Amino acid sequence: MSFIADKQTLEDLNLLGKFKQHSIFSLFNKVNTSGAEKLLNEMFQNPLTEPGAINKRSAILKYFQSKQLSFPFANEQFSMVDNYLSGSGGRHYLTALIVLGKKKLLGTIVRDEEYKKTQSSLQQTIALLNQCKTFISQFLNDDDHPFYNEVLAVKNILDDPKLEWLAIEQNNQLSLTKMARYDNLLRHKMQAALTIVIDTFYLLDLYISVANLAQAKDFNFAQARPKEDNLFTATALRHPGIGKAVANPVSFHQHSNMIFLTGANMAGKSTFMKAFGINVYLAHMGFPVAAKGMEFSVKDGIYTSINVPDNLNMGYSHFYAEVLRVKNVAEEVSSGRSLVIIFDELFKGTNVKDAYDATLAVTAAFSEYANCLFIISTHIIEAGEVLKERNNIQMLYLPTIMNGNIPQYTYKLQPGISSDRHGMMIIENEGILELLDTN
């Protein structure tokens, strides 16, 4: 089963989208080849749910991080060779010979470019495969790294006696017969094997660039644990997309599965919740996370409710849209799945009493699900006072320090409930009430 993250969640956390500004995908998209970009996109679309697979991928990335390499090929080289190899060559030496002969003839008579093109593609392919062989040799010195088998497979293909000529023909002008022979060999007999070589290099590109990003951004790797352990810890978790993000420790376990988060509007509640959600997502991909000492039990999915849009076209008010979102999540939670749930400031579009009742009732009901992790933020501190009685809810807040009239934020989580609110202060800073007082 794949990791669940619906559209709303992906939007809230701004995870996907190559052309979206500041999306997490574009943060990681530093690969060279378009083949690697495609793979990266696939990994982002399909996070893993199996601890073994997650840990294996992060081990590979860790290995490349320790190597500190740069991927030496350009995208054009690879896409050209990829095109050439996936094109259809002659099924037999003879047909290849005839096709090429015809092209050559056309080339001399009507200056057709096809023959020259094939010739240059073939030569570039030979050059690239030779380079590949040299590049992978460095991974074969020690055999105890997690990517060894893949590299070995590539080496074995390239060492195939049928490809012995590669090294010899590197810079030679090829005759028509030789070209037909090689063309037939590369594009027909060895096509499947060479596809493996190219695909492995796309993977190499991806691993190297992600590992280098982790190095540059000081990202670390999270340890995946079986679902049953039901825990999550990180000593310093921060938002991966923000340069000088403040890190906070986070910890959940079986008997403490919910964070009840309070704090003023600008104090960083949403950022903290997004940071948590993004890191959970990245960790399930086996990717480096913006956290230190992170360990997590794998989950079945993540649901967030941070910017629920009101669907006025369908006649839904903001409140109703939120209710439907909560219902949707409740269905998932009650089906027994282990999920990560993030609710930011629920029940905005209603009166104080209903918001209080609803927050209290919904939070209490959710907190019973020990196999899920929850972060719920609210301004209704009275609800917190009641929920405090429950041992499995951690009360945390993001403080505001008033420097005269100007609020300052530490972005550091503190235990407790905060009653900081700044709506009135914003109104006062704009001088609205004074304006209304003048007569």
Place this chain on the structure above:
Amino acid sequence: MLFTTDKQTQEDLNIYGKQGTDSILSLFNRTSTLNGARILEEMFNYPLSDAEAINKRSGVISYLKTIQAVFPFSSELFDQAEPYLANTDERTKLSAERPSLEKKITSLVANDADYKLIVNGISALIEIASVLKGLLNNTLLKEGSPFKNDPETLNISGLLKAEPISLLLQENSKSRFSREKQAHFDMLLRFRHRETIQRVLKYIYQFDVYITVAKVATERNFIFPKALPREQHTIRVDSFYHPQLKNAVPNTLVITPDSNVVFLTGANMAGKSTFMKSLGIAMYLAHMGFPVAAKKMEFSVLDGIYTTINLPDNLGIGASHFYAEVLRIKKMAKELSTGKNIFVIFDELFRGTNVKDAYEATIAVTTGFAKKRNSMFIISTHIIEAGEVLKERCANISFKYLPTRMNGTNPVYTYTLETGITDDRHGMIIINNEGILELLKKGKEVSSI
């Protein structure tokens, strides 16, 4: 002083609408002439802020409605006259001389377009002048007509007696003129008295607008509001409704300096926004001297109208929607602090923030507004708790609500305004209807077995 409003207000009230949608303008935009439509749009751009001017305009339109006047001109006449007058090229001026043989032959082969335009233009103006004379004598200047006191009507009537129009009135548009006569008229109409002619045409376009509006008022059964002196600070609207809704439910509202803040509550679908829009549209049209969708309306003239119904929250983040609202209120507060009397509509005040902040801010801002006794405020909110506090604090707030009747668990709406603060709390009902808590409870039981 100009009546002030802004783009947000016009969008909220759907005054101009988006391309292809029905707007308030499109209700009236049925003039016979193209230039009439332009004048109509200009009237929408600039509502009036002077009781006398408003009553005068509505009096004129109302008179045309009573006598069931029709627009007596054929609109093609203006399609001929306008391009003719627009051609100010001296070289096209007709000359009185007999055309040379060469020119005659040329015009036989290739029809001279300019010449045709000129001849048609002149005969259109002759026709227009004669119809206008009939209109003035038979309708507008009759006993009891408010046009008799309209200076522009009297001016136009005077112009008809002077050259060049007096000359036009002697002619018949169907007859053919000599070359000399054509050249003479062309020189007079298009060059020497050009401005006079344009003034007359403008008068007709204006009349076109009035006639059209009167016709709309008849068809839709709109009434003409009476503008009261500014100092009364009063609005009385009897059975007003939304002009674009079918089967709209009418409501009645009175605003005086002792109740100049209307605090409106009600459930989501209860019709708060529609109520506010209907009132806003009525106030807007009333300040134009136009008929409104109501049974009776009297209003003190104000300096402007500002609504906040669909504030765009394109910024995505919660804080900025709140901030957008704060800035909007600041704009209104600035207008108020300059001593202007304005009409303010605020739907779902502070919906962009958490309920606690919204509660405090609603109380503070509404109390601030309430001090401005000469302006009028309609404020709707979900935060009914704020109403209880405001009831204690300000005597001049009138509390109204749109009720919801529960038919079992299904809400039914009357859309009829009642006095008080609603105690309809549908938040928990909606949550219960969706069965969220049961869902979670059931899931728990299953897993614990």
